[in-house]
Amino acid sequence: MTGLRRAVHAEWTKVRTLPGPLWLLAAVAVLTAAVSTAAAAAVHCPAAGCTQDPAKLSLTGVEFGQAGVAVLAVLLISGEYGTGMIRTTVTAMPCRATVLAAKAAVLAGLVLVAGTVAVGGSVLAGRLILPGNGFTGFSPAHGPVLRAAAGSVVYLVLVGLLSLGVATAVRDSAAAAGVVLGLLYLFPILASVVSDPHVYRRLEQAGPMTAGLAVQSTLPGSEALGPYAGLAVLTAWATAALLLGAATFHHRDT
Template identity: 35%
Template sequence: MSATAIGTTERATASYPPQTFGRVLHGEWIKFWSVRSTRWSLVALVVLGVGLTAMICASSADWLASGDADESPGSFVTWGMMLAQVTGVVLGAMVVTSEYGTGMIRSTLAAVPRRGRVLAAKAVVLTGVLLVAGTVTAFAGYLAGNFFLDRAGVGVPLDGDGVVRALFGNGLYLATLGLLTAAVGLLVRHTAAALSIVLGTVFVVGTMANLLPGTWGEWVSKLLPGNAGMTIATPVSFNPEALGPWTGFGVLVLETVVVLAAGWWALVRRDA
């Protein structure tokens, strides 16, 4: 090889630094925050998680204080987060399917041929943001809602049974649900399809499963992702037959790992 060719090769090598996981992670972080859907989804998370919790606590405080209510005040201090979980699903879908929709996934995989590294970076960014945002929003919603409950004399102390666990649990649940949606997105590669599958499973199938007869129907209801995972995010469970908080969350994590493994296989084996 001539000296000119060697020099050209060395310059080409120098212009492409090794794609370490840190570099891939930084790239995914930039992509995550460069789209408007991320910011709007997080705004919606705060509005739903804090605003709805404050509103439902304000409107229910006098009823709870009257003694006629058969509900525990603890079931209201994270009420808004039940709807705010939609934002985690949206972000989980968009972090994957938006690249397939625009064709940018081809550039991503050309720059980082090790596809598992791309998936790992996306998962770290997504779950990290949702974990922090979900936890902070849950605490803010608790403070806003409990203000009205305190004024009515039925406040829920922070050191009450299951309160702190539920507030941190909202972050855990939101992050895991977002990761589950991202895994579904890898399989279907379409935003609307991923949203329909996960939201339909969590809100529609999870509710209708309670109508299934017998013991098998009871277990199907318990093991569905939304029903299993949501128990960790509420101080007082709405369903006395539901799995325990950490058991239910463990079931959700296991289901997410299974779907994520299938998504990884699809990412590695299928063409972009």
């Protein structure tokens, strides 16, 4: 445990002494809240009644902010390969599993903070804007809305861990970012062009983004998966990516 604490301290020191990661986190928070605000302002509920989920609508920005989280996670490991610092890292901490665990812990903590700010700003914007656009009964204190908000923060953390695992396995920043963004956005693109409803449902259930974002839904039956089942699917993707990253990190030269 002492070794892990030392490794976490070392990784945190790297992050806070470099301007890029912190600025990227700030950008994630601002972009997420800004897109959510714009989405809430753009939609009006017709007199006949609303069919859109106000919680999901107010959290639209998470779909865009996740790209920044993915890039941050990729840079945490791929950046060290690009500069050669990874050799210094594994020399100082020979246990590579500990190094990866420390990076994952620091990343999760950073995304947790930035995600909480981003989601909090998004929900607040929705609370202020949506009632004026005809949406009634939307309250951040409502149980399903709280679950959607908290689940969105967890979603961003899991996307970060998924990205870290992929980047550890791939090493190259551009390639890793491409793989992660492909995994996130490919499934909904494929689902949008298939005509078979069974295939569509399977793609929605299997995709890390479509499954994970089911946690934002507060309307019964509107998603292919339940909120917690969706997060479980994303957790499985993140776990598999981290295990693959750990295996490749352990068995190859730096």
